[in-house]
Amino acid sequence: MAKPKLLITRKLRGDVEARAARDYDVMLNPDDKVFSTDELVAACRKVDAVLPCHSEHFSAEVIDAIGPGLRIIANHSVGTDHVDLAAAKAAGVVVTNTPDVLSDATAEIAILCMLGAARRGAEGDAMVRSGQWNFWSPAFMVGRQVTGKRFGVLGMGRVGQVTADRARGFGMEVHYHNRSRLPAHLEKGAVFHDTLESLLAVSDVLSLHCPATAQNKGIINADTLALLPDRAIIVNTARGALIDEDALVAALRSGKLFAAGLDVFQTEPGGNPALSALPNVFMLPHIGSATEETRDAMGFRALDNLDAFFAGQEPGDRVA
Incomplete structure (x- = not known):
């Protein structure tokens, strides 16, 4: 045969x-x-x-x-x-x-993106590699601490659940929005929000894990970014189409967002030159499952x- x-x-x-x-x-x-x-x-x-x-x-x-x-x-x-x-x-x-x-591997990258963004990893790496690290003081390269912060998960599927578990290791309080509420044994004490707006309002870190359906494309835009706490951090290891990148650039430039950690982009390969030009963006080339x-x-x-x-x-x- x-x-x-x-x-x-x-x-x-x-x-x-x-x-x-x-x-x-x-x-x-x-x-x-x-x-x-x-x-x-x-x-x-x-x-x-x-x-x-x-x-x-x-x-x-x-x-x-x-x-x-x-x-x-x-x-x-x-x-x-x-x-x-x-x-x-x-x-x-x-x-x-x-x-x-691929849930574990992608969750690892989400945490890497969160930490890289919060602790100014891209700036620090570039400084050392270029030989420009010639100064130190208590005010030098001060980032944001994630321990104890509120970790918002948009899309609490398999990857979202594993990422939430990893965030709990940092003592973070997990919040999530999903099409439906999870049973208690999967929720593990996370706070369910029945609207996106409610989730955004409490997300010191917002991690995206929903599919890029027609309904979800551009779900993170100027209007939704405005609902986040000031100086929040956004992490995307799902799909680039979820974010209006022009709105993201504006929020990063204005200081509304402290930083972003991104593994995915609207244009792949290549990324977005406007995002690449910003020091407060930690970027990876779509390697979430690359182990x-x-x-x-x-x-x-x-x-x-x-x-x-x-x-x-x-x-x-x-x-x-």
Whole structure:
């Protein structure tokens, strides 16, 4: 029996690619190049399945152009905002993701972004690296302490819950807003807010963990930023589309926000030059899940979904 044909759009960890090559007629991308839209369509027309990352966009037009041969999109990501789920469902294409396995790694990055922003990590690193550290006094490089502060979580899903656990280690008081309140054993004493406005009002640190749905895009904007306490810190390890970056720049310049810690941006790769120019922004290049352990787990989870699908079973992580 012929093996299903599988396209892996980006270079993955060695053990993941080896397993894929064992079980599938696999098309790899050893040079890790980014597919153009035309290249993505052409490659997907040749296979039964594709294992993409968030860097490949499956719009309704792309799905239509690929045609009927593609049977499943097994994402190497939790987020699925790069796939038009309604169009995939209408075309009979199954879509899966990789939840759970990246929660710890992403939570670590959220805490790194919080601390980097609060303790002026970008400024300090640049100063030492450039040889400009030639002064010290009690007033030198004074940042904000997070211990005991109020930690607001927007989106208390898997990653939000783990990040909240990490924040509790700093003695922070956890507040959250979610579509629905969590049961007590998951809430762990966190304060639920039934409106976004109520959460923002008490968030000394606001950490974003909600999906970039049509309703959530630009949810952090001039109006919502104004509701935060003065000199708050905002952290985003979810999706860049959640923040109106022009409004964020204005709030950082004005002093309304003390700082921001960002792992994601509206434009990726590349980021935002206006944000890069600000000293009170701690930035990372979308590496929330970039650990050896998590990258392996994500790849294996995507392959588990493919294995189930081609065995005639329901994939465990089906989203469309």
